[in-house]
Amino acid sequence: MKPHHQTSLHRIADRRVILPTLGLCIASVGIPLAFAVIFSFCSVDPSGSFNFGSLDGYRALFAGGRVAEFNRIAVRAATVTAVTMLLSVPSAYWIARAQRSSVQIIILALLVTPWLVSDMLRAFGWQLLLSPSGLISRLWSVITGTGPLENLRYHFMTVVIGLVSAMLPAGILTVFSAIPDRSRSEWLAAAELGSPRNVFRLMVLGRAKAGILLGAGAVFTLSCFASAEPRFLDGPTLTSVQSIAASLVNVGVPALLAFGTVLILLGCCCCGLTYAVYRISCRERHTRGGQSRSLRSERLVSLGHSPGNSNRAPLAWVLDTAARLTPALAGFASLAICCAPLLAVAIETFWQPTPSGGRWTVENFQLMFSSEDLLGAFTNSLYAAVLVAAITAAFAFILSLVVWDKRLQWAVVTLSVLLVILPGDAYAISLMQFLKLFRPAEGGWTLVVGSHVLWALPFATGTLMLANRHLNEHALEASLEYAKGPVSVILRFVARVNVGRIAGVALLAGTLSLNEYLRTAYLGGGLLTIGNVVHGRLTAGLLPENRGVFAVEFLVLIASVGAVAVLLLVGSRFSKSQSTSRK
Amino acid sequence: MNSNISRRCFLNHLGAATTLLMVGAGCDQRKKPSGSKSLRFYGTATLDVGSDGWKELERSVGTTLSFKDNGNDAGPVIAQMTAGAAATDYDIGGLLGGAEGVLAGAGSILPWDLSKIPNWKGVWQWAKDIEHARWQGKQYGLPLVVNADSMIYLPDRIKSVPGYESGIIDSYAAIFDPRLKGKTSMEDAWVNSAIFTAIYLKQNNLMAIQDPGNLTEQELKGVMEFLIDKKRSGQFRKLWNGWEQGVEVMRSGEVWVMTGWEPIVKALADQGLNAKYAMPKEGYEGWSIDLLLHSGAKKRGSLDLCHQVANWLQDGFYGATLALSRGYAVPNDSTAAYVQRSNMAKGQQVLDTLKQVQGKVAKTLFWQNVRPDNYRLYEEWWSKLRAAA
Numbered sequence: 001m002k003p004h005h006q007t008s009l010h011r012i013a014d015r016r017v018i019l020p021t022l023g024l025c026i027a028s029v030g031i032p033l034a035f036a037v038i039f040s041f042c043s044v045d046p047s048g049s050f051n052f053g054s055l056d057g058y059r060a061l062f063a064g065g066r067v068a069e070f071n072r073i074a075v076r077a078a079t080v081t082a083v084t085m086l087l088s089v090p091s092a093y094w095i096a097r098a099q100r101s102s103v104q105i106i107i108l109a110l111l112v113t114p115w116l117v118s119d120m121l122r123a124f125g126w127q128l129l130l131s132p133s134g135l136i137s138r139l140w141s142v143i144t145g146t147g148p149l150e151n152l153r154y155h156f157m158t159v160v161i162g163l164v165s166a167m168l169p170a171g172i173l174t175v176f177s178a179i180p181d182r183s184r185s186e187w188l189a190a191a192e193l194g195s196p197r198n199v200f201r202l203m204v205l206g207r208a209k210a211g212i213l214l215g216a217g218a219v220f221t222l223s224c225f226a227s228a229e230p231r232f233l234d235g236p237t238l239t240s241v242q243s244i245a246a247s248l249v250n251v252g253v254p255a256l257l258a259f260g261t262v263l264i265l266l267g268c269c270c271c272g273l274t275y276a277v278y279r280i281s282c283r284e285r286h287t288r289g290g291q292s293r294s295l296r297s298e299r300l301v302s303l304g305h306s307p308g309n310s311n312r313a314p315l316a317w318v319l320d321t322a323a324r325l326t327p328a329l330a331g332f333a334s335l336a337i338c339c340a341p342l343l344a345v346a347i348e349t350f351w352q353p354t355p356s357g358g359r360w361t362v363e364n365f366q367l368m369f370s371s372e373d374l375l376g377a378f379t380n381s382l383y384a385a386v387l388v389a390a391i392t393a394a395f396a397f398i399l400s401l402v403v404w405d406k407r408l409q410w411a412v413v414t415l416s417v418l419l420v421i422l423p424g425d426a427y428a429i430s431l432m433q434f435l436k437l438f439r440p441a442e443g444g445w446t447l448v449v450g451s452h453v454l455w456a457l458p459f460a461t462g463t464l465m466l467a468n469r470h471l472n473e474h475a476l477e478a479s480l481e482y483a484k485g486p487v488s489v490i491l492r493f494v495a496r497v498n499v500g501r502i503a504g505v506a507l508l509a510g511t512l513s514l515n516e517y518l519r520t521a522y523l524g525g526g527l528l529t530i531g532n533v534v535h536g537r538l539t540a541g542l543l544p545e546n547r548g549v550f551a552v553e554f555l556v557l558i559a560s561v562g563a564v565a566v567l568l569l570v571g572s573r574f575s576k577s578q579s580t581s582r583k
Numbered sequence: 584m585n586s587n588i589s590r591r592c593f594l595n596h597l598g599a600a601t602t603l604l605m606v607g608a609g610c611d612q613r614k615k616p617s618g619s620k621s622l623r624f625y626g627t628a629t630l631d632v633g634s635d636g637w638k639e640l641e642r643s644v645g646t647t648l649s650f651k652d653n654g655n656d657a658g659p660v661i662a663q664m665t666a667g668a669a670a671t672d673y674d675i676g677g678l679l680g681g682a683e684g685v686l687a688g689a690g691s692i693l694p695w696d697l698s699k700i701p702n703w704k705g706v707w708q709w710a711k712d713i714e715h716a717r718w719q720g721k722q723y724g725l726p727l728v729v730n731a732d733s734m735i736y737l738p739d740r741i742k743s744v745p746g747y748e749s750g751i752i753d754s755y756a757a758i759f760d761p762r763l764k765g766k767t768s769m770e771d772a773w774v775n776s777a778i779f780t781a782i783y784l785k786q787n788n789l790m791a792i793q794d795p796g797n798l799t800e801q802e803l804k805g806v807m808e809f810l811i812d813k814k815r816s817g818q819f820r821k822l823w824n825g826w827e828q829g830v831e832v833m834r835s836g837e838v839w840v841m842t843g844w845e846p847i848v849k850a851l852a853d854q855g856l857n858a859k860y861a862m863p864k865e866g867y868e869g870w871s872i873d874l875l876l877h878s879g880a881k882k883r884g885s886l887d888l889c890h891q892v893a894n895w896l897q898d899g900f901y902g903a904t905l906a907l908s909r910g911y912a913v914p915n916d917s918t919a920a921y922v923q924r925s926n927m928a929k930g931q932q933v934l935d936t937l938k939q940v941q942g943k944v945a946k947t948l949f950w951q952n953v954r955p956d957n958y959r960l961y962e963e964w965w966s967k968l969r970a971a972a
Contacts, residue, residue, distance in 0.1 A: 048665045048689030064963030065970030072970065124827065131835045150837065154821040232828065235821040236814060237771055237969045247962045250658025253666040355855040372634045373650070425659065429666045441668045522663055525672040526623040526649050536652025540628030541826035541846065543908055 013405035014486040032430035040257040057254030077223035088171030094327035116560040118515040123232035125341030154235025162229035178211020197323035260426030349554040368548035381530040389510035400464035416458030428522030443525030451519040456509035620646040626677030628652040657953040664691040671879035680871040681953035683723040694721035699890035702897035710914035724873030731867035731943035736840040755783035768841035771822035773965040786865035796952040807964035846910040866947025912940040
């Protein structure tokens with residue numbers, strides 16, 4: 001980017017707008033974090049008081065088999081990331097290439113559905129699907145005529161499958177939002193210059209590199225922190241960050257806080273390392289100057305059309321065919337994997353077990369409507385989700401403006417990393433200790449909504465930052481030239497162009513909030529939520545009268561898919577009308 | 584089309600819809616009329632008798648009750664009580680027995696005034712004698728639910744295994760028997776599985792153990808190394824976690840015998856399976872879920888109300904409801920008296936549950952303890968078990 005561009009666009013990242021939001025977020029996470037670090041060096045006496053000057057918490061962290069457990073989680077998360085991204089990249093390309101926007105809308109709506117259901121129920125769904133008496137085993141028996149399939153669940157690969165299913169939306173949506181819009185001329189140029197595989201290489205591996213990296217990072221982190229899938233699918237014993245955190249908190253609160261502190265340190269190291277690699281690559285690119293672009297173009301032409309490559313023709317044909325077919329295959333596979341556990345939940349919605357096996361029924365809906373607790377939990381969750389969606393979208397939009405301010409950008413990226421890797425229970429306990437300084441702390445709405453916003457914020461901000469990178473620089477400069485000031489450009493141009501994506505991240509934040517359990521358990525006070533009800537029922541037992549939870553989740557699912565579809569449809573009509581009016 | 588109008592229309596509609604949703608959701612918060620008494624109960628989900636059950640409390644005592652699941656895992660609950668806000672957020676709690684000492688020491692719970700709970704007199708003596716419910720001579724926990732756990736097994740499957748042709752299991756040896764390799768399970772929690780293993784090793788003279796519920800460092804090492812060896816040899820199909828998984832591993836036939844909670848047998852029978860609860864010669868694991876009085880009750884001035892509710896919970900209706908839905912017993916005479924005076928349709932089922940629990944407790948019993956002396960070492964060893972490959 002040329003220096004004068006940087007200076008001019010830098011104005012959009014108006015610090016008067018960004019700094020208060022960033023400051024609020026840093027204070028919200030920084031103060032409890034400071035308490036977490038201090039308390040991690042404490043011991044707790046029988047009266048529950050913290051005494052500074054002890055390394056017991058850190059000793060507990062490395063005692064027993066915990067290091068081996070961490071290692072297992074890291075290997076699992078790496079495997080999940082590799083498989084998810086292998087499916088996500090071609091799937092995102094397939095969606096991006098779809099000619100009709102309605103097709104894109106339907107696929108995107110279907111892809112986000114796994115996130116609309118509680119992670120506990122989703123994992124529970126996989127457990128049922130992979131059961132020897134489950135759908136997959138039955139289909140196998142019908143096709144092959146052999147007995148039921150055993151050993152499909154309760155091992156390493158089962159958790160990987162469950163997690164891939166849960167992470168695919170994150171992977172695909174991040175890569176998809178980084179791929180240039182189908183209407184952009186680069187697509188045409190890439191198609192003119194090279195074969196199908198080169199179009200894929202240029203438009204995805206080249207242009208969407210940042211999205212792939214961000215997606216991989218998000219998938220890895222979310223996989224590390226996932227607890228429901230290991231709980232229902234791991235075997236013979238379960239290992240998850242939450243099971244380790246529960247074990248540490250039983251040893252003592254300082255041990256849990258030491259865990260949070262070490263994770264934060266690791267996160268900061270990763271950030272520092274990434275920054276160093278980024279700086280080095282920038283320097284190298286600068287040294288190589290403008291050569292690289294032309295060299296890349298030459299290489300592209302030579303790969304696609306060089307007559308000297310005749311002996312490689314069969315290989316090229318295979319690669320081109322793969323480039324044509326793989327995205328569609330990966331797309332369909334992703335859709336199937338994403339929607340499979342929901343099918344099991346949907347079946348449970350209309351099923352009531354009986355001594356003779358079970359029967360189809362709509363009784364679960366009657367149970368739902370007759371349960372005041374369930375309806376109350378549903379309403380509470382919905383209310384919190386709407387608030388979280390609105391606040392997160394607003395904050396994320398403001399913070400995403402830092403793409404035009406490199407210094408602040410690193411502050412936001414670091415904050416996002418901290419927010420993602422800080423364990424929910426460690427954050428909640430530290431926050432409570434801080435609040436207790438002023439008055440006897442009580443949980444409630446404010447703390448729940450605040451903690452959910454901070455949980456959803458990094459994902460929402462990352463997505464909008466990617467979207468902002470695609471805004472046309474010349475158009476931005478022109479708007480800066482003619483508008484009254486940067487605030488006007490932010491509201492009338494950046495927000496306007498990104499309105500669909502802002503709605504998307506609001507929805508994402510709402511769904512993350514809807515089924516969050518851990519933070520709500522610590523900070524919610526007496527607040528009853530769907531996450532809490534589902535967790536309680538699956539832990540203590542689904543009595544026949546409790547099966548209304550399936551009905552309520554089914555309704556959430558149907559309503560949310562409908563909302564996503566309507567939102568995307570309205571967004572697409574809006575952008576279509578915008579382009580028509582411009583013509 | 585004018586783009587500005589279009590944008591404004593879209594944003595206006597979006598804003599209006601969001602506001603409507605928020606207002607709608609906000610209006611439906613089911614706020615209780617001001618002045619009505621209301622309590623917050625933070626307990627293991629097993630204790631919940633649903634809105635119909637709590638309506639009976641409202642009719643009898645005149646208070647509404649909001650129940651919230653605490654997740655059942657003692658460690659996080661203790662953390663929420665001592666370092667979080669659960670002690671002040673809720674009036675009463677229900678947690679596995681044994682945590683009273685640590686919670687009372689931290690000032691998170693208060694002692695019960697037994698003179699304000701007339702039904703305490705009817706509580707079975709052995710339940711009154713449970714040591715972990717008291718701290719410094721005061722009653723901090725009221726045993727609300729008690730039971731004695733052993734093993735669940737599938738007789739029809741077991742019959743096919745040499746040595747088990749009778750279809751009966753009467754020893755924990757079955758859990759560790761190589762002939763049942765890959766077909767057995769325990770709970771993925773030391774609080775239950777360490778004690779079951781210790782009971783097996785102690786009662787069969789395989790290891791010298793003083794108290795299976797409170798193992799010394801050496802005893803714990805021996806018990807856990809035994810379990811790790813069994814895990815490595817592939818003895819366990821899956822260590823189950825949570826009720827639904829406990830039911831599922833047996834229902835699917837992947838597990839033929841496991842240590843577990845008695846109501847799982849009832850759930851399996853409800854689904855048409857022939858499942859039995861074992862009467863092991865080594866004895867049972869006894870446990871209680873105790874009712875706790877949170878310090879927040881004093882702050883809110885609801886101490887008397889909490890005592891009234893505690894008295895109602897021991898009055899019969901609650902015990903009968905829980906016995907029917909979960910197969911658990913509230914350890915007092917009031918439940919049987921309630922069944923008789925109310926002519927309950929399934930009264931006999933309730934009485935059978937009470938009789939069964941009394942019978943089990945009369946046999947060899949070892950009490951579970953969520954806070955043994957070496958609880959930190961228990962956590963470390965369980966972590967080693969989870970990491971063992």
